[in-house]
Amino acid sequence: MIGKPLDAADYPVAETRPETVKGARGRSLDDLTLDAVVNGDVTMEDMRITPEALLVQAQIAQSVDRTSLAENFERAAEMTSISQEDVIKIYELLRPGRAASGDELLTAAKYLEENYDAKRLASFLREAAEVYERRGLFQVRF
Amino acid sequence: MTDRSNADANRWRRLDDWDARPLRQDLFAAEDPESGFSAFGGKNDPKPSIEISNGSVTSMDGVPVDQFDMIDAFIAAHHIDVDVAPEAMAMPSDQLARMLVDMNVPRTSLTRLSKGMTPAKLTEVVAQLNAMELGFAYSKMRARQTPGNQAHVTNAKDDPVQMAADAAFAVALGFDEIETTMRVARNSWSNALACCIGSTVGRPGTLFQCSSEEAEELEIGMAGFTSYAETVSVYGTESAFIDGDDTPWSKTWLAAAYASRGVKMRCTSGAAAELLMGFHEAKSLLYLEARCLCIQRGMGSQGTQNGGIDGAPLASSIPGGVREMLAENLVAVWLDLECASGNDARHSESDMRVGAKIVPYLIGGSDLICSGFGSILKYDNSFNPSSFNGEELEEFLVLQRDFEADGGLTSVDDARGLALRRRAIDALSFVMADLDIATVTDAMKASVAVASGSEDTDSFEPRDVTVISETIRDRGITILDLIRSLHKGGFLEEAENLLYLVKLRLSGDYLQTSAIVRDGKVISAINDPNTYQGPGTGYRVSEARRKELAAIRNVLTREEVLRFESIMQPLEAKRIAYNDMGPAERGTDEREVVVGISPGFGIKMFKTLAGHPLSAVLGVLKRGIETGGGTMRVVRLMHTADTSFLGLSAARLSGSGIGIGLQSKGTSVIHQRDRLPHSNLELFSNSPITSLDHYEAFGFNAAKYAKGVLPNPVIVKSHGEALGARFHARVALIYAIETAMTESNASPIDVGIEFLEDLL
Numbered sequence: 061m062i063g064k065p066l067d068a069a070d071y072p073v074a075e076t077r078p079e080t081v082k083g084a085r086g087r088s089l090d091d092l093t094l095d096a097v098v099n100g101d102v103t104m105e106d107m108r109i110t111p112e113a114l115l116v117q118a119q120i121a122q123s124v125d126r127t128s129l130a131e132n133f134e135r136a137a138e139m140t141s142i143s144q145e146d147v148i149k150i151y152e153l154l155r156p157g158r159a160a161s162g163d164e165l166l167t168a169a170k171y172l173e174e175n176y177d178a179k180r181l182a183s184f185l186r187e188a189a190e191v192y193e194r195r196g197l198f199q200v201r202f
Numbered sequence: 203m204t205d206r207s208n209a210d211a212n213r214w215r216r217l218d219d220w221d222a223r224p225l226r227q228d229l230f231a232a233e234d235p236e237s238g239f240s241a242f243g244g245k246n247d248p249k250p251s252i253e254i255s256n257g258s259v260t261s262m263d264g265v266p267v268d269q270f271d272m273i274d275a276f277i278a279a280h281h282i283d284v285d286v287a288p289e290a291m292a293m294p295s296d297q298l299a300r301m302l303v304d305m306n307v308p309r310t311s312l313t314r315l316s317k318g319m320t321p322a323k324l325t326e327v328v329a330q331l332n333a334m335e336l337g338f339a340y341s342k343m344r345a346r347q348t349p350g351n352q353a354h355v356t357n358a359k360d361d362p363v364q365m366a367a368d369a370a371f372a373v374a375l376g377f378d379e380i381e382t383t384m385r386v387a388r389n390s391w392s393n394a395l396a397c398c399i400g401s402t403v404g405r406p407g408t409l410f411q412c413s414s415e416e417a418e419e420l421e422i423g424m425a426g427f428t429s430y431a432e433t434v435s436v437y438g439t440e441s442a443f444i445d446g447d448d449t450p451w452s453k454t455w456l457a458a459a460y461a462s463r464g465v466k467m468r469c470t471s472g473a474a475a476e477l478l479m480g481f482h483e484a485k486s487l488l489y490l491e492a493r494c495l496c497i498q499r500g501m502g503s504q505g506t507q508n509g510g511i512d513g514a515p516l517a518s519s520i521p522g523g524v525r526e527m528l529a530e531n532l533v534a535v536w537l538d539l540e541c542a543s544g545n546d547a548r549h550s551e552s553d554m555r556v557g558a559k560i561v562p563y564l565i566g567g568s569d570l571i572c573s574g575f576g577s578i579l580k581y582d583n584s585f586n587p588s589s590f591n592g593e594e595l596e597e598f599l600v601l602q603r604d605f606e607a608d609g610g611l612t613s614v615d616d617a618r619g620l621a622l623r624r625r626a627i628d629a630l631s632f633v634m635a636d637l638d639i640a641t642v643t644d645a646m647k648a649s650v651a652v653a654s655g656s657e658d659t660d661s662f663e664p665r666d667v668t669v670i671s672e673t674i675r676d677r678g679i680t681i682l683d684l685i686r687s688l689h690k691g692g693f694l695e696e697a698e699n700l701l702y703l704v705k706l707r708l709s710g711d712y713l714q715t716s717a718i719v720r721d722g723k724v725i726s727a728i729n730d731p732n733t734y735q736g737p738g739t740g741y742r743v744s745e746a747r748r749k750e751l752a753a754i755r756n757v758l759t760r761e762e763v764l765r766f767e768s769i770m771q772p773l774e775a776k777r778i779a780y781n782d783m784g785p786a787e788r789g790t791d792e793r794e795v796v797v798g799i800s801p802g803f804g805i806k807m808f809k810t811l812a813g814h815p816l817s818a819v820l821g822v823l824k825r826g827i828e829t830g831g832g833t834m835r836v837v838r839l840m841h842t843a844d845t846s847f848l849g850l851s852a853a854r855l856s857g858s859g860i861g862i863g864l865q866s867k868g869t870s871v872i873h874q875r876d877r878l879p880h881s882n883l884e885l886f887s888n889s890p891i892t893s894l895d896h897y898e899a900f901g902f903n904a905a906k907y908a909k910g911v912l913p914n915p916v917i918v919k920s921h922g923e924a925l926g927a928r929f930h931a932r933v934a935l936i937y938a939i940e941t942a943m944t945e946s947n948a949s950p951i952d953v954g955i956e957f958l959e960d961l962l
Binding site: 073097129 | 424440452456462697
């Protein structure tokens with residue numbers, strides 16, 4: 061993420077700068093060949109998008125004035141390292157009536173900050189806690 | 203039908219005819235804004251307004267911040283751009299409406315303004331456009347320039363073998379995305395694996411999704427089987443949203459979750475969802491949908507699936523409902539979202555209503571014209587029947603050809619289609635056996651390959667599929683296992699295609715707005731932005747694409763007409779001989795009826811459009827004339843092929859003054875020598891439905907006219923067939939062949955007719 065942010069001219073990144081595109085274990089597009097898959101050298105981790113790639117896409121989205129899409133990519137970048145189980149657990153917590161009070165969301169926010177350094181996601185949960193409190197969304201539904 | 207017993211009933215029977223039409227199975231609802239039944243202008247729709255203080259929204263559409271429900275709060279925090287809002291909200295709505303249809307106003311100036319507009323403002327602007335303006339504005343405002351389309355691939359048995367075959371065919375048709383879902387929820391992993399493999403046959407890059415429960419859908423995505431999701435539903439009232447068991451925050455979380463796994467995602471919303479769920483707040487369909495769309499933009503979703511969707515039938519029951527769906531699609535693209543524009547859940551039993559609804563999208567283009575074109579038969583569509591299904595596929599292909607409009611699809615040659623189905627079945631069968639998931643027998647393969655739908659197959663039943671699905675899930679099978687297995691089975695192209703698809707995730711290029719894959723490259727609103735600014739700009743059908751659109755099945759050519767006739771020639775040669783007897787003179791026999799045949803009659807053309815051999819037509823005419831007390835003389839007219847002039851010329855040569863004109867295609871006329879050319883005695887203009895009995899009666903009547911008697915004219919009853927559609931292409935080709943044989947000064951020739959076998 062050094063230097064000038066990328067913009068529409070750098071898109072699609074896989075075509076304009078393929079050498080920068082890597083999987084979660086650091087392997088490049090060129091490394092991920094059919095032979096490599098067949099030989100068992102490739103894992104699903106190699107097929108996972110990285111936070112860097114998502115931040116690049118955020119820059120590109122921002123360059124064409126799609127701020128909210130860019131913000132989604134930024135949240136997603138933080139989420140790449142969060143386990144599937146935690147992603148689903150917090151999703152569940154955000155659904156109406158799942159959390160008994162704002163504290164549960166605030167605890168989750170703290171957990172994300174401490175374990176994943178996920179500041180954006182944490183503040184997103186805090187924002188939700190405030191609205192849910194005001195709108196009575198902590199009420200358990202049957 | 204002709205029951206005359208109640209002729210004194212006080213009801214016009216035409217109403218029975220109308221009642222019998224499919225249209226009358228549609229229910230139409232009265233406009234009732236208090237009960238939420240209004241497309242535009244709901245009872246409680248607010249007036250647009252905004253107040254901003256210290257960089258945050260303090261009041262929106264008449265609601266102060268302390269009374270915001272969760273939707274207002276979300277829109278104010280995540281959608282409204284406070285830097286643009288004062289400018290955008292101050293602009294008169296009619297000015298904005300005009301800008302939407304002004305080709306000189308670039309799309310990007312309008313998308314910039316939309317970010318500062320409240321749901322009520324967006325609603326007020328688009329409501330000013332009529333249906334044509336909405337369609338035009340939609341075409342100008344949609345995000346990606348190249349139009350695309352999406353298919354449903356499902357079947358009533360959740361049979362993975364058929365799923366793979368149908369997915370391959372959908373890919374061959376050109377669908378950019380395919381979507382599956384299940385009859386039995388537990389079958390999701392099987393559906394995902396089968397469609398995934400089928401979609402790799404033929405070409406790479408078709409995106410695939412499996413619509414299922416949120417957590418499971420994400421799991422399936424993690425295993426690499428799917429590449430996009432669109433079931434992130436959003437609602438326009440707080441109560442409906444909560445009833446849907448979500449909030450804008452939980453859905454935003456999901457949106458980020460998909461992106462974090464490199465999976466493309468769009469939201470879903472659409473007119474009348476809130477009405478169906480009973481939480482409409484007496485607000486209009488359009489206003490509630492505008493709220494949904496502002497939420498989606500705020501969430502950072504790249505796109506939406508809207509335009510009624512599951513609510514389309516209910517929206518269509520309300521006055522202006524179909525126009526409203528166009529309007530809500532326009533709001534989506536104005537907000538700079540990818541739009542998969544509905545046209546899926548069939549909104550009517552009337553084919554005509556369905557056909558009319560698709561036109562603006564087809565001619566104007568859309569990111570995904572249908573967000574579920576049923577590529578399978580209606581009964582196999584596990585989402586419910588779509589506007590267009592396997593049954594109506596060719597209608598869509600022809601509409602593309604008619605309008606020279608790119609609906610994203612291309613005809614597939616019969617043999618190639620079947621070969622692709624077999625290839626997909628073989629690939630799936632190998633992988634299932636190789637990974638020890640299930641065994642597909644040769645009989646199953648054979649029955650599925652040629653089956654039109656699951657009612658014709660002898661394959662897996664839903665219960666078998668549940669076992670298959672659970673095996674796939676429990677064993678943790680991933681896309682890498684599929685790639686390895688395909689490779690092992692010699693399905694190298696398919697293995698490469700699947701690898702290509704999963705590698706798309708790494709760059710995230712296809713997470714951008716309106717991204718699809720064409721010719722192995724990602725195109726989206728970023729590298730293929732809609733730049734429409736009037737004629738000659740925007741998406742244009744190239745000459746090569748135009749030819750593809752034209753190449754539908756069974757197209758008639760001149761060569762084919764001639765080939766058909768040449769097959770008939772030897773058969774007719776056995777039945778009849780036409781012997782030229784020299785120049786024809788005016789006859790003197792007062793009982794004579796002269797039959798004037800056209801230049802190619804029995805020489806190049808041998809059958810009428812109804813399929814009667816010309817020998818038989820002449821045979822029955824002769825019999826009819828003779829029964830009526832006349833005699834038949836045949837002359838070939840070489841100066842004209844026109845029915846009226848054939849008849850008039852024949853009459854002028856006739857001793858009785860009565861002649862019959864007879865074209866090769868079977869059109870015929872009875873004429874009298876003193877009449878004006880087009881003022882004939884009787885005419886058979888609909889040759890495709892003219893029978894030999896009709897011709898015989900025609901001959902009989904001609905003989906009667908010759909005697910000065912006025913017979914009852916022969917009426918060829920039509921049943922409303924669109925004969926022009928059925929025959930005119932052939933007629934024009936045949937007629938051109940005959941007119942080319944005419945010589946303007948050529949004299950009529952007497953023809954001695956010799957019947958070689960007993961025709962009668």
